[in-house]
Amino acid sequence: MYTIISGTNRNNSKSLMVAKTIEKMYQEQNVEVNVIDLRDLPQSLFLPESYDKKPDEFQPFIDKVVNAKGLIIVAAEYNGSAPGILKYFIDMLPYPDAFENVGVSFVGLAAGKWAGIRAVEHMQQVFGYRDASIHPKRVFIPNSYGVLSSEDSFKTSDEFKRLNEQTKSFINFCDRLID
Numbered sequence: 001m002y003t004i005i006s007g008t009n010r011n012n013s014k015s016l017m018v019a020k021t022i023e024k025m026y027q028e029q030n031v032e033v034n035v036i037d038l039r040d041l042p043q044s045l046f047l048p049e050s051y052d053k054k055p056d057e058f059q060p061f062i063d064k065v066v067n068a069k070g071l072i073i074v075a076a077e078y079n080g081s082a083p084g085i086l087k088y089f090i091d092m093l094p095y096p097d098a099f100e101n102v103g104v105s106f107v108g109l110a111a112g113k114w115a116g117i118r119a120v121e122h123m124q125q126v127f128g129y130r131d132a133s134i135h136p137k138r139v140f141i142p143n144s145y146g147v148l149s150s151e152d153s154f155k156t157s158d159e160f161k162r163l164n165e166q167t168k169s170f171i172n173f174c175d176r177l178i179d
């Protein structure tokens, strides 16, 4: 099973648009896939007590991560890094079992021309620290307001093609990972 994490809880998020497009690409490859929309996180997760005891409503999110063969992280650039909510979500997942030997693939996006590379590289550091197996084929979407302004402009973009290639390559990569 593959899990795509749409890395923000902002309404009308372009990350979610990208995540849902990628979901279809995985479905076309006949693999099980689901999307985590961080807007769905339970409010109780944001109480200080959550560091010690996770709320029961958070368990389905943990299951989708821990049981995944591969994770796809869609990270927009927020203030030269990834959105804080994405880091908080990671901080709430079980340690150390959440990412060991799990394949992780990255997609970056940003309004600017650096296309989320800072967001992705900060996340690569975190996932690398947590012993994830990092897929080297990353995809970056610059000028998110332009490229992602409509389904049509996205579908005809080079980035869309690269996401399709990344999808096939990541499934192959995860098939080769040793348990």
Ligand SMILES: Cc1cc2nc3c(=O)[nH]c(=O)nc-3n(C[C@H](O)[C@H](O)[C@H](O)COP(=O)(O)O)c2cc1C
Pocket (backbone or CB within 6 Å): 008, 010, 012, 013, 014, 015, 016, 076, 077, 078, 079, 080, 081, 109, 110, 111, 112, 113, 114, 115, 144, 145
């Ligand atoms: C809080 C915040 C900070 C941002 N910081 C940056 C930035 O540092 N560099 C950049 O190029 N774009 C920045 N942006 C623009 C986003 O990267 C861009 O709008 C992207 O499409 C947002 O993804 P989202 O729609 O999933 O939130 C920022 C947007 C927000 C909301």
